[in-house]
Amino acid sequence: MTSPASPIGEARLAANLMHFARALRAAGLPVGPGKVLQALEAVEAVGLGNRRDFYWALHSVFVNRRDQRPVFDQAFHVFWRNPDLLKRMIGMMLPGMRVPPSPDQKELSRRVADALRGPGAAGEEQEKTEIQVDAAFTVSDRELLQAKDFEKMSADELAEAKRLMARIALPVAEAATRRHRLDPTGPRIDPRATLRRMLRQGGDVAELVRSRRRTRPPPLVVLCDISGSMSRYSRMLLHFLHALSNDRDRVYSFVFGTRLTHVTRHLRHRDVDVALDAVAGAVQDWSGGTRIGATLHEFNRVWARRVLGQGAVVLLITDGLDRDAGEGLGREAERLHKSCRRLIWLNPLLRWEGFAPKSSGVRALLPHVDDFRPVHNLNSLADLAGALERTGPRRHGGMRAWLKGMA
Incomplete structure (x- = not known):
């Protein structure tokens, strides 16, 4: 057996790391040749005797943001699962490979599965598909992408959605x-x-x-939930907030989980990757719990007088699942509602036809919002843009009637 310290072992290790880096890049992580060299140096420093040390050595190099952790974790445990599997993935000889599930392994995300399958994995069948798509790419393909849930998109579809998202204008009726x-x-x-x-x-x-x-246009204040239940959508919505912050003035952005973080200054950077890296460095409670009432209390106490002047419009992006069971949420939501021109609640759970306000957090918030909308795909963002163009009276009473009818 070849020793990892031998020239042949080092060459194989470098090749394996290169293929692993390609898989991560295909899954959407920003991995370049420099990181492959850094990963090789990190592995040589910690050695190959302990799998946990090997995992964290690669993690320290390839993961820059919290939202990249699930992709890296899934790719690592599949790619380095066993020698036979590694040989098959490196050689790309079995494009239709299916990994048997194990109790300690979660279901693979579509991005990781597509990345590990690799380009050209479908052989002649994929080649035929590519020719067909090149010859018949029409508006219907884009319409399908606009109607597709962010959670179900592949890595390529997410990249295209981010490009389309940057073009969405969000006009607010002038005051x-x-x-x-x-x-x-x-x-x-x-x-x-x-x-x-x-x-x-x-x-x-x-x-x-x-x-x-x-x-x-009045100021636009965005409060975005980044808790674990919202992580798959908050990553995409942060790209949307970055486009808003660079498209217009007086946009104030906040993210919250168990605490409130002001990220307006970070999202002002023109480069979206630099901006999101700065946000990830500033946020301490990514993908954790949710304390909506406590964070709204902090916003009302510290920030409301600063950013809610001149009839600001507030976008509250959350699923309403509160760890504190809605304690104090109704009181803080009422105060926020009275301090702004319009309070619009964007909830990805509205994508389900059978949605009902059963949780205490949802029931506490609903009576105090002017508009209740889904936010799970590009079409929902476009509908939001159309709604903000229209002016009209508050729908406070309409939300109360809707909640009473759902009870």
Whole structure:
């Protein structure tokens, strides 16, 4: 048996790490040649005697954000499962390979399965499919992607969805401000401007100067849940928040799980990867529990006066599953609702037709929101953009009636 310290063993180890890095890159992780060299140095430092040390050595190199951990973990346990499986995956000789499930192994995500299967894995059948897609790629393919749940997308589909998401404009109906601008047909007479015109004309009575109120889009405040139950959607929605933050001014972004984190400054960076890395470094409670009432209390106490001025619109992105069973949530949601122009709740659970407000967190939130919408695919984001363009009275009473009817 070849020793790992021998030249042949080192060559095989380098080849295995290279194939593992390719699988991670195909699954969506940002892995380049430099990280392969760093991984080789890390493995040489810790050795191959302990599988746990080997796992964490590779983890320290390839994982930069918390949302990358599940992909790395699944890929690691499948790729390094046993020598026979490793040979088959390296050689790519069995494209239709199915790994028998074990009690300690979770079901593979589609991204990891596609990555480990590798390019060209379907042989002639895949080649035929590629030719067919190249010849008949129509609008219907994009429509299918727009209607597809983020949770069910492959790595390539997620990448395409992120590109489409960056193009979604989120207009908010303009609101009148206290300032005025000159307008010959305005409804208000501007006495100061009229007097100045009279002085310029030697005191003669001049034509009255008219004005009207200036309008501008109100501030947009986003509160995004990053707990474990929302992690699959929050990763995609952070890309959406990054596009919003770089498309318009006065966008304030917060993420929360068991605590509230202000990430507006991090999402201002033009490069989305740098921005999300900064967010991951700032957040300490990623994919943990959810304390919606406590985080809304902190927002109302610390941030409401700073960011909710001038009739802000608030987007609350959460599934409403609260670890504290809705304790204090209704009171804090009511205060938030009274402090903003509109409170819109985006909930991925609404993708199910049989959704019912059974949890205490959902029932505490519903009476205090103006709009209740799903957020699980590109179409739902486009519908949100259309809803924000329309102005209208609060739907506070409508939410109460809907909740009463579902009881």
